[in-house]
Amino acid sequence: MTIGEFILKISQKQEPDLTKYSESFIQKVFTERRTNHNPKISNEAYLEYLNQNPSEFSIFFRHLFPNVSNFYRDRLTWEYLAKILFPQVIQNMLDNPTSSLRIWSAGCARGEEPYTTAIIIKHYLETLNIKIRSYILGTDLSNYNLTQARKGLYHIESIKEVTLKILNRYFSKVQDHYKINPEILDMVKFSNYDLLEEKSFAPQDSIFAGFNVIFCRNVLYYFKSEAVNNILTKFYKSLVPGGILVLGNAELLPEDFEHLFHRINPIVPVYKKSTAVYKRSHRNV
Ligand SMILES: C[S@@+](CC[C@H](N)C(=O)[O-])C[C@H]1O[C@@H](n2cnc3c(N)ncnc32)[C@H](O)[C@@H]1O
Numbered sequence: 115m116t117i118g119e120f121i122l123k124i125s126q127k128q129e130p131d132l133t134k135y136s137e138s139f140i141q142k143v144f145t146e147r148r149t150n151h152n153p154k155i156s157n158e159a160y161l162e163y164l165n166q167n168p169s170e171f172s173i174f175f176r177h178l179f180p181n182v183s184n185f186y187r188d189r190l191t192w193e194y195l196a197k198i199l200f201p202q203v204i205q206n207m208l209d210n211p212t213s214s215l216r217i218w219s220a221g222c223a224r225g226e227e228p229y230t231t232a233i234i235i236k237h238y239l240e241t242l243n244i245k246i247r248s249y250i251l252g253t254d255l256s257n258y259n260l261t262q263a264r265k266g267l268y269h270i271e272s273i274k275e276v277t278l279k280i281l282n283r284y285f286s287k288v289q290d291h292y293k294i295n296p297e298i299l300d301m302v303k304f305s306n307y308d309l310l311e312e313k314s315f316a317p318q319d320s321i322f323a324g325f326n327v328i329f330c331r332n333v334l335y336y337f338k339s340e341a342v343n344n345i346l347t348k349f350y351k352s353l354v355p356g357g358i359l360v361l362g363n364a365e366l367l368p369e370d371f372e373h374l375f376h377r378i379n380p381i382v383p384v385y386k387k388s389t390a391v392y393k394r395s396h397r398n399v
Pocket residue numbers: 130179180181182183184187220221222223224227253254255256259307308309310330331332333336362
């Protein structure tokens with residue numbers, strides 16, 4: 115059996131559809147796991163072993179979805195969001211006090227990204243004594259990650275970019291871990307959502323998308339370009355006109371989408387949904 119046949123076989127058996135993931139990424143994980151198991155074993159023999167050993171298969175499968183993340187990952191992006199972008203979005207909302215600030219962190223791993231967002235929003239609103247409603251949703255494919263996220267308990271490695279002031283204000287030390295305080299924990303909802311599924315353009319829990327900001331950082335690079343295009347189309351449909359999309363530092367928007375999102379900062383990968391071509395986009399994407 116070749117690795118291509120193997121990918122096809124497991125995609126027929128279970129979600130997500132691995133045929134939409136980059137083959138070189140799957141190959142890399144496969145080689146790492148094979149070498150870890152036995153550096154001398156051939157590809158064919160390891161494939162056979164994977165087929166017959168559910169426990170090795172589940173380890174291999176988990177490695178396909180690495181949950182590497184940390185609070186304030188890519189510090190410059192968060193500086194920009196905290197000092198410039200969120201204040202602008204919130205000020206715009208003050209003109210329309212009935213609406214709430216809606217944020218989606220897609221591929222949120224163990225929750226570091228949506229909790230960082232909640233801390234920044236909470237801090238800003240408290241400092242200026244502003245009251246607005248917010249809805250922050252973290253979604254991931256992995257239920258293991260989501261269970262960890264709901265606990266809000268982190269190893270020191272995850273908080274290495276957190277300042278002492280924020281740590282003292284929003285975390286409590288629990289033995290050798292740090293737990294997010296309930297006021298932040300309660301601001302974030304989590305649910306399972308496969309970005310590759312084709313039945314919906316947003317998680318069911320969001321009821322109607324209408325997001326002001328969507329984060330999808332360090333997720334798109336796993337996928338083949340057709341899948342990336344489908345996911346970006348979902349985001350386009352899920353954002354309010356003028357809504358914001360935040361990508362990872364190493365991720366570039368495909369050319370086909372440059373008329374739908376325009377980059378608003380040359381250094382950090384933050385894009386605004388284009389309102390001028392809103393109608394045209396529905397025909398094109
Ligand atoms: C490297 S983490 C990124 C975490 C966070 N966004 C960040 O930048 O720090 C990638 C996450 O994408 C999730 N993921 C992979 N495939 C997915 C899919 N098809 N749908 C939703 N999430 C997926 C993985 O489970 C993992 O938690």
